[in-house]
Amino acid sequence: MSDIGAKGDGNVETSELPIAVSAPGKVILHGEHSVVYGKLAVAGSLDLRTAVRLIENDARDAFDVESATLGVDVRFDSKSIKSLLETPLPLLVDSNDYNYWDIPNLLDHDRLLDRIDDFLDKSNVRLSHSSQMTCIRAVLYLCAGILSSARAQFGRESVRLVVTTDLTTGAGMGSSASFSVSVAAAFLKYLKRLNPPNKDSPNDDLVGDRPKQSQGSKESQASKESEGFSAEASQASKGSKGSSGFSAKELEFISRWAFNAERIAHGAPSGLDNTACTYGSLIEFRRGAAPALVGAARPLDLDLLLIDTKVARQTKKMVEVAARTRRMFPKIFDNVLDTIELVTSKALELYGELSNVPAGADPEEIRTIYSKLSVLFGLNQGLLNSLGVGHARLDEAIGILDGAGLKGKLTGAGGGGYAICLVPPRMEAKALEEVMGTLEARGFDVIRTCLGGDGVRVEC
Numbered sequence: 001m002s003d004i005g006a007k008g009d010g011n012v013e014t015s016e017l018p019i020a021v022s023a024p025g026k027v028i029l030h031g032e033h034s035v036v037y038g039k040l041a042v043a044g045s046l047d048l049r050t051a052v053r054l055i056e057n058d059a060r061d062a063f064d065v066e067s068a069t070l071g072v073d074v075r076f077d078s079k080s081i082k083s084l085l086e087t088p089l090p091l092l093v094d095s096n097d098y099n100y101w102d103i104p105n106l107l108d109h110d111r112l113l114d115r116i117d118d119f120l121d122k123s124n125v126r127l128s129h130s131s132q133m134t135c136i137r138a139v140l141y142l143c144a145g146i147l148s149s150a151r152a153q154f155g156r157e158s159v160r161l162v163v164t165t166d167l168t169t170g171a172g173m174g175s176s177a178s179f180s181v182s183v184a185a186a187f188l189k190y191l192k193r194l195n196p197p198n199k200d201s202p203n204d205d206l207v208g209d210r211p212k213q214s215q216g217s218k219e220s221q222a223s224k225e226s227e228g229f230s231a232e233a234s235q236a237s238k239g240s241k242g243s244s245g246f247s248a249k250e251l252e253f254i255s256r257w258a259f260n261a262e263r264i265a266h267g268a269p270s271g272l273d274n275t276a277c278t279y280g281s282l283i284e285f286r287r288g289a290a291p292a293l294v295g296a297a298r299p300l301d302l303d304l305l306l307i308d309t310k311v312a313r314q315t316k317k318m319v320e321v322a323a324r325t326r327r328m329f330p331k332i333f334d335n336v337l338d339t340i341e342l343v344t345s346k347a348l349e350l351y352g353e354l355s356n357v358p359a360g361a362d363p364e365e366i367r368t369i370y371s372k373l374s375v376l377f378g379l380n381q382g383l384l385n386s387l388g389v390g391h392a393r394l395d396e397a398i399g400i401l402d403g404a405g406l407k408g409k410l411t412g413a414g415g416g417g418y419a420i421c422l423v424p425p426r427m428e429a430k431a432l433e434e435v436m437g438t439l440e441a442r443g444f445d446v447i448r449t450c451l452g453g454d455g456v457r458v459e460c
């Protein structure tokens with residue numbers, strides 16, 4: 001591998017030139033938890049986003065990481081970061097015969113994480129909360145993973161990474177994936193700045209003629225878990241270089257790195273969250289298969305209420321709750337998952353129908369589809385409750401919605417966090433205001449939003 005982006009290579013401007021990227025949060029419409037066990041899921045991107053800025057200058061010898069949301073403000077000295085980036089990345093392949101873009105699949109995740117934890121021990125970083133620690137571990141992991149695998153170093157003495165978000169963290173709106181996708185995208189963009197693509201190469205290929213992965217190489221666990229995040233996934237990215245500012249190959253790379261980073265907090269994520277936050281839109285997802293765009297005929301503008309129970313929960317713990325139910329009653333559990341799969345498939349059919357409804361169609365036709373979708377929401381919620389991932393406050397919110405003729409369900413890991421509800425077109429504004437008012441009066445926060453916007457994108 002050749003060195004790229006070495007300090008003083010002349011490619012970096014002397015003024016501050018921030019890199020800014022952002023990625024959306026996501027809402028799972030159907031298939032949370034069951035997706036972990038290989039079932040179908042459908043998720044859409046939110047218009048609430050996480051933004052990451054990378055700012056370079058020579059003010060001080062430091063790498064600063066800031067996330068005001070989590071109260072993170074950590075400084076590492078540049079020399080120690082330099083030595084972290086100089087250390088070759090631990091891979092599960094012996095030979096050099098691989099492609100840079102395959103590295104997230106070939107990575108020895110546990111060894112890289114051990115290295116990051118050693119680095120943190122030596123840096124004497126003190127953080128009081130585990131969420132802050134997860135944030136820092138993920139930033140260093142993605143920094144070392146994406147830069148050192150290209151043998152890149154920071155271009156300037158001082159680099160500052162600043163995270164801001166519109167999302168509530170730890171509530172089922174994919175803040176973690178949105179964060180991981182944005183950080184991975186920021187480092188990829190930074191790497192491209194350090195090593196600008198050859199103007200003669202339309203592929204933006206960072207490594208041009210690096211050989212393909214050898215046939216005989218060992219496949220990493222990450223590779224198996226994210227298998228199928230293939231180029232087809234980028235049908236949502238509109239061509240080779242869509243409006244995101246990233247090529248299809250780059251989007252796949254970002255999603256894979258974000259998946260790896262998600263393993264830090266979640267252990268064994270399904271891959272749904274990082275995929276939804278990378279590609280945006282409304283996607284159909286099954287572990288080990290290429291994700292597909294839902295509503296290909298006409299993008300669906302799904303009008304949604306997001307209801308915050310303000311009950312904190314952790315995804316990893318809720319996945320463990322479901323796993324415990326499975327260990328106790330495997331047959332019953334698997335039957336529930338099969339039924340959730342049926343619900344998801346039926347919902348996908350209905351979203352397909354919605355997307356095919358011609359403009360000017362009979363509003364009754366649309367109303368019928370929505371009323372079927374709302375029944376599926378109710379069914380899905382009942383099934384999730386039976387897995388043990390519900391919460392009294394979720395039930396309370398869903399009860400209030402019920403009173404207004406709306407069906408809600410939890411979204412994400414459950415155990416608190418958010419409930420969602422589809423707002424049917426032409427719902428009377430007064431009735432909607434009333435139900436939102438009742439929810440707020442009972443201590444819930446309510447946001448009305450539209451599902452299915454952009455995935456990760458370059459802001460500047």
Ligand SMILES: Nc1ncnc2c1ncn2[C@@H]1O[C@H](COP(=O)(O)OP(=O)(O)O)[C@@H](O)[C@H]1O
Pocket residue numbers: 050067069070130131132133134135163164165168169170171172173174175176177179265313314315316412
């Ligand atoms: N804006 C942010 N800045 C830094 N870290 C973040 C941010 N948003 C999310 N995270 C990371 O993601 C974790 C939340 O993940 P999780 O419990 O899965 O919730 P969610 O359902 O919102 O993804 C946080 O503890 C933190 O480590």
Ligand SMILES: C[C@@](O)(CCOP(=O)(O)O)CC(=O)O
Pocket residue numbers: 031032033034035036171172173174175176266268269270271272273315319411412413414
């Ligand atoms: C419960 C699960 O299906 C979704 C978790 O979503 P969130 O982290 O609560 O946003 C876990 C997963 O898909 O990895």
